[in-house]
Amino acid sequence: MVVGVGIIGASLADRLTRPATGGGAGSRDEVTIVDAEGPGAGTSGTSYAWINANDPEDPSYHRFRTAAMSTWRDLAAGFGDPAWYRPAGNTVWATADDAKSRLADRVARLTGLGYTAELIEPARLRELEPHIRPRQDALIAHYADEGFVHGGSATRALAERACRAGAALITGRRAVRLNTEGDRVIGVHLDDGRDLDADLTICAAGRHSPALLATAGVALPLVDPSVPGSEAPCLVATTSPADVVVNGLVHAPGLSVRAAEGGGLVLESVELDAGVDESASLALMEMVGDELLARARALIPGLTAKIAEIRRCVRPLPLDGYPLIGAQRPGLYTAVTHSGITLGPHLAVLIDREIHGHAAPELAPYRPDRADRAAS
Ligand SMILES: Cc1cc2nc3c(=O)[nH]c(=O)nc-3n(C[C@H](O)[C@H](O)[C@H](O)COP(=O)(O)OP(=O)(O)OC[C@H]3O[C@@H](n4cnc5c(N)ncnc54)[C@H](O)[C@@H]3O)c2cc1C
Incomplete structure (x- = not known):
């Protein structure tokens, strides 16, 4: 069972229901996916969603991300050039x-x-x-070689393909706790009173993962978005359909721009996120929206589009910035990361291998308990 159908949960569900290949399962599993809202309703649906390995600082992590870019190419090819995958540079x-x-x-x-x-x-x-x-x-x-996806549509496409291949999707139901027997996690309790049993529960609840894991006494080192000054909360704006074309991603000083679905532009500025918290007021959001639009108009002469929507969102941000992937208890596996759009499908390939008994050494640096192990 996978809890959370963002890009991570949807990629996993899709992978676990694909016909078996090399390192995966011999026969496919029964897969249930549960989401408190619906596929793509969380961070994945609001993400800037740039697929990249643009940071050379840690060559090993850079290689991991480069492999993830290649996995996206293969995955998208399997959907036959879908509109939600834009490898546009x-x-x-x-x-x-x-x-x-x-x-x-x-x-x-x-x-x-x-x-x-x-x-x-x-x-x-x-x-x-x-x-x-x-x-x-x-x-x-x-x-x-870089590009982006429309995160909501990509997530829904993966979840839909998983469902066509036999996954059971439960939407509008929150897992309120992990059920346990001794040390073992045996499933989840839903907010409608149902218990769902599973041999393996995969927590892919993004930013909400710490709350779910805590119900079984399991910790996850994720940045707390409610702490003042946290880098996790941010604002992303979408314009009305624009009369200009932006082909790929554009990162100018103080503004990032790419095409949105439906003809508008997605606008983001990390620098304007300073001071934004989870409860950012409407007035602050409008002010940031106006500033993003002013910067976009300076960058793109002739842009007449207006801000159509500005959304508060929260990054699932591990304390050290790296993915948190691996078993945390018998019967419990966690898959939470920033850069989840870039990494989701690749993580799904490796996790599929690992939970079916084949080593995935690529995941070794990213265990959730790495800080504790390093300290001892
Ligand atoms: C503004 C912004 C820009 C970003 N830019 C990039 C980028 O350029 N490139 C990149 O790779 N990444 C980027 N990211 C990060 C990336 O979007 C995330 O890492 C990724 O979307 C996380 O996916 P997820 O599936 O883990 O979480 P989510 O998409 O949040 O999915 C989790 C799902 O779990 C469900 N859920 C939560 N709790 C429960 C529960 N108890 N029971 C049932 N369901 C539950 C939610 O409803 C949700 O649908 C960005 C993020 C933001 C906010």
Whole structure:
């Protein structure tokens, strides 16, 4: 059973109901997926959803993410070029001297790791993104293999395929606690009073995972979004249908932009998230929305679209930033991570292998109890 049908839970359900391949199960499992709302209703549906391995800092994690990008390509090919998968490249630029030198260094290090990264001239940017106008003196980088998904639609497509392959989907029901027998987790208790039994319960409840796990005395080192100054809460805006086209992802100083489903743009600025908390007032959200739109209009002359929606969302943010993946008790497996959009399908492949008795050494650095083990 999988609790939570965001990108992680949906990728898992899909994988666990696919015909068996190499390292997976010999025969497919009976899979039940449960969501308090519905597939894609959580963070995955509001995510900026950039698929990337753009950070060279930790080469091992970079390789893990590069493998995840490749898993996405294979997965999407199996759906036959779905509209929710957009491998359209990513353009980033810097204007301040220190930011330029960091960007040049990043491109050099990523290239050294064999990643597709290059510095490009403004003329090339105009070919890639004809409607975007960076500052004249910008240093511009392009990453052709990166892209994004429309997180809600991708999640729903995976959940639907899992259901067609036999998974049972329960929506609108919250798992209020893990049921236990001694040390073993034997399933969940739902908010309608039902108990669902399972040989294995996989907690993929994203940011809500700590609350569910705590009902069996299990801890998960995730950033608490209610703590003032937490980096987990953020705001993401979507515009009304735009009369301009943004082909790939664009990361300008102070603004990230990509196409939204339905013809609008998704706008995000990490810098404007400072001071945003879970209970951000409507007035603050409107103010941030106005600022995002002003920045978008400066970047994209001719943009007349308005803010259609601005949403508060919470990143499931592990304390050290790395995925939290693995068995936490007999009968209990946890799969929670930031960058879940990039990593979801790849994690699903590895978890499928691991829970069916085949080692997945790639997951070894990401065990949820790593901090405790390191301390002892
Ligand atoms: C603004 C923003 C930008 C981001 N940008 C990127 C990016 O560019 N690239 C990237 O890779 N990642 C990005 N992320 C992170 C990424 O979106 C998340 O890591 C990912 O969506 C998490 O997926 P999930 O399936 O774990 O959680 P969710 O999508 O939140 O799914 C969890 C599901 O569990 C359900 N649930 C919770 N508790 C229970 C319960 N007790 N019982 C039943 N159901 C329950 C919820 O209803 C929900 O549907 C971003 C996140 C945000 C917020």
